[in-house]
Amino acid sequence: MKIAFLDDHPQLAEAIAGAVAAAMPGTQVDCYSHWSELEPTLVPEQYDLLFLDMRLEDCLGAELIVPIQELSPKTRIVLLSAFAQNDLLIKCLNLGIVGYISKTSPIETLLEAVNAVAAGGTFFDENINLDAESQQVDPSTRKSS
Numbered sequence: 001m002k003i004a005f006l007d008d009h010p011q012l013a014e015a016i017a018g019a020v021a022a023a024m025p026g027t028q029v030d031c032y033s034h035w036s037e038l039e040p041t042l043v044p045e046q047y048d049l050l051f052l053d054m055r056l057e058d059c060l061g062a063e064l065i066v067p068i069q070e071l072s073p074k075t076r077i078v079l080l081s082a083f084a085q086n087d088l089l090i091k092c093l094n095l096g097i098v099g100y101i102s103k104t105s106p107i108e109t110l111l112e113a114v115n116a117v118a119a120g121g122t123f124f125d126e127n128i129n130l131d132a133e134s135q136q137v138d139p140s141t142r143k144s145s
Contacts, residue, residue, distance in 0.1 A: 003028065005050075006049070006056070023107075035056070050078070081103060
C-alpha cells in the first residue's frame with residue numbers, strides 16, 4: 001500500500017506517517033508540505049490513499065480534491081484537520097472524499113481509517129456529526145473512486 005500525507009505541519013505529518021509505517025510494515029508512506037511537492041508525484045506514484053490537510057498554508061485542501069482526482073483517479077482521499085467545519089466537509093463529500101480524521105484523534109483511529117478505506121469503505125471520525133448535514137450531500141455530484 002502507498003500512502004501520502006499533505007500537511008503544512010511537516011513534524012506532525014512525519015510523526016503520524018512514522019506511526020503508520022511502524023504499524024503496517026511494507027507500507028510506503030510519503031509526506032509533503034506543499035501541493036507543489038505532491039503534484040508531480042501523483043501520476044508516477046499513484047498513491048492508494050492520501051491524507052489531505054483541510055487547511056494548508058497557501059490554500060484549502062478542498063481546492064485540491066478535483067486536481068488530485070484528475071491526476072490520480074484511484075487515490076482515495078481522507079481529510080485530516082484540527083477543525084471540523086461541517087459546511088466545508090459536506091462540500092468535500094460531494095467532491096468524493098472517503099473520510100475525515102481529526103488531528104486530535106489517537107493513532108489507533110488513524111489506523112482504523114487506513115484499514116477501512118483500504119478495504120474500499122469510508123471512515124469518519126466519531127467526533128464529527130454529519131447526521132443533519134449529510135442530508136445536503138448530493139449523490140449525483142459525488143465522484144466515486
